[in-house]
Amino acid sequence: MGIKLRRAGIPFTILEKGDRVGGVWRDNTYPGAACDIPSHLYSYSFEPSHDWSRKYGSQPEIQAYLDHCAHKYVLMQHIRFGAAVQRADFDPTAATWTVTLADGNEVCSSFLVAATGQLSLPADPSFPGLDRFEGKVFHSARWDHDYDLRGKRVAVIGTGASAIQFVPQIAPRAAQLHVFQRSAPYVLPKPDRPYTRLVPNLFLLYGPNTNLGHNSIIYMLESQTDYVLEALRHAATHGARWLDVRPEAHREFNEELQGQLRKTVWQAGCDSWYVTEAGKNTNNWPSFTFDYRRQTRFFDPVQYVTDADSQIEPLVAGGTEP
Numbered sequence: 309m310g311i312k313l314r315r316a317g318i319p320f321t322i323l324e325k326g327d328r329v330g331g332v333w334r335d336n337t338y339p340g341a342a343c344d345i346p347s348h349l350y351s352y353s354f355e356p357s358h359d360w361s362r363k364y365g366s367q368p369e370i371q372a373y374l375d376h377c378a379h380k381y382v383l384m385q386h387i388r389f390g391a392a393v394q395r396a397d398f399d400p401t402a403a404t405w406t407v408t409l410a411d412g413n414e415v416c417s418s419f420l421v422a423a424t425g426q427l428s429l430p431a432d433p434s435f436p437g438l439d440r441f442e443g444k445v446f447h448s449a450r451w452d453h454d455y456d457l458r459g460k461r462v463a464v465i466g467t468g469a470s471a472i473q474f475v476p477q478i479a480p481r482a483a484q485l486h487v488f489q490r491s492a493p494y495v496l497p498k499p500d501r502p503y504t505r506l507v508p509n510l511f512l513l514y515g516p517n518t519n520l521g522h523n524s525i526i527y528m529l530e531s532q533t534d535y536v537l538e539a540l541r542h543a544a545t546h547g548a549r550w551l552d553v554r555p556e557a558h559r560e561f562n563e564e565l566q567g568q569l570r571k572t573v574w575q576a577g578c579d580s581w582y583v584t585e586a587g588k589n590t591n592n593w594p595s596f597t598f599d600y601r602r603q604t605r606f607f608d609p610v611q612y613v614t615d616a617d618s619q620i621e622p623l624v625a626g627g628t629e630p
């Protein structure tokens with residue numbers, strides 16, 4: 309919201325009760341805290357982060373991304389930290405909101421946007437007898453990192469998304485770990501994996517899956533050199549210092565390619581230098597050479613991420629400060 313208001317040249321102040329940006333990603337630091345959806349989806353469309361280290365970014369990475377966004381988009385000077393909103397009153401005559409903070413200060417504005425999230429206040433359950441429990445009690449959203457769980461008997465109440473992330477992390481440390489659940493959740497495997505960088509600005513001539521058994525490699529190489537030149541031209545004309553294939557484009561291309569290769573003679577069960585021990589053909593092009601020429605005829609910038617992608621649009625003239 310702040311980024312959009314700034315771009316629109318509308319003065320604003322963000323009142324934040326915490327001491328830094330991040331919201332739930334600032335507060336939830338429990339072991340194993342991470343995104344439950346792929347991080348490329350959990351990124352602003354205007355700030356695609358190309359350097360997530362794994363498919364499902366961890367809490368520190370997401371926090372770093374949000375810090376980065378707040379700085380890059382010049383939000384910090386608009387944020388008042390330690391400003392917990394306690395009440396807000398609208399005066400219809402003056403058409404003004406008066407927002408009262410926990411420290412008694414008041415802030416006036418014409419419009420008010422509530423962006424307090426749905427999960428910023430942990431719900432501590434109240435069990436009969438909890439007050440008599442003499443052990444340590446804390447909520448996963450306020451994890452006590454100073455408390456050493458090694459050798460302890462630990463009870464985890466609940467099997468929500470957070471428990472599913474931290475239970476496997478703490479189980480090896482605890483002497484015993486009991487998980488209490490009222491109703492069983494659905495659990496699916498999480499296909500997490502580290503990302504390997506695709507080495508930006510690197511082109512491989514006669515690289516993987518460009519070998520042929522039926523036609524001229526020269527024809528393939530000429531397709532590649534033209535493609536590389538197109539990429540270099542694109543970088544030069546767009547002021548990009550680097551470009552890199554989007555991981556999802558890389559994955560889709562490979563899935564399609566491997567799907568075609570599965571129907572070929574190289575995959576019929578013989579060992580050969582074309583096929584890895586795992587049975588993946590990393591060498592050969594499965595189709596016609598003119599098909600390769602067609603696919604490489606134009607450099608498609610949509611399949612790439614570059615450092616010129618997320619330029620901040622010029623601000624609308626007029627004050628943007630609160």
Ligand SMILES: Cc1cc2nc3c(=O)[nH]c(=O)nc-3n(C[C@H](O)[C@H](O)[C@H](O)COP(=O)(O)OP(=O)(O)OC[C@H]3O[C@@H](n4cnc5c(N)ncnc54)[C@H](O)[C@@H]3O)c2cc1C
Pocket residue numbers: 323324325326329330331332333336341342343344345350391392393394423424425426427428470
């Ligand atoms: C552990 C965890 C994991 C999650 N994982 C995912 C996921 O994988 N994918 C997904 O899509 N979503 C996930 N979510 C949901 C997550 O809440 C949202 O994705 C996202 O954080 C919502 O952003 P927000 O800015 O609306 O709220 P928040 O991140 O909650 O930010 C609200 C901000 O408002 C501040 N605030 C609250 N009340 C006041 C007040 N009275 N005065 C001043 N400031 C106040 C808070 O301090 C906080 O900084 C997860 C949530 C949690 C808790």
